[in-house]
Amino acid sequence: MLLRERQTKEGLLVSVCDDECLGEVYEDGEVSLDVTEAFYGGDDAEATDADGVVESLRRASVANIVGERSVSVAIDAGIVDESRVLSIDGTLHAQLVRM
Template sequence: MRIYVKVYHVQGEVLVAACDEELLGKTFREGELKLEVKERFYKGELVEADELGKLLEKATIVNLTGERCVDKAIELGYVDADRVLRIQGVPHAQIAKMIW
């Protein structure tokens, strides 16, 4: 199962945006919440979900959308399952690492 991953380097930060392959380009709404899985933000390299771990190690900011991406981050201990936002059933998680 593959995911799209795009890495940004901005002002000393490493931002990783990742989404499940089939979610790219879709929009999800629930109440006041809206989640747009925009190609210009998420569409980078298409990789196996298992490759996400090495990118999360280096990232300081992370945006994850989809079951495979979020589940992998939970499995690796980067995301608390109780803190995952779901919009129309689609999981979304964000990570900000504090580096001292």
């Protein structure tokens, strides 16, 4: 899984995706999910395991999570509610916002 953290004025923004999702575009009707290198990858992204994803998501103010493995890790850790996960063109996507 690829993990990227960015500090913003609103808090920690975390993006996580399964490696094979990077660079893909998923579409379902009017909904489109573009898993760009600029947002999910780049020099600041690092390959990590489930423990690294969970640790980062627990500190996140906002998170975007794409892919079966990445979203499943967030669900299994109790960070994301499975009933709130979207499936776009067969690919899982979840967002997290802490207020």
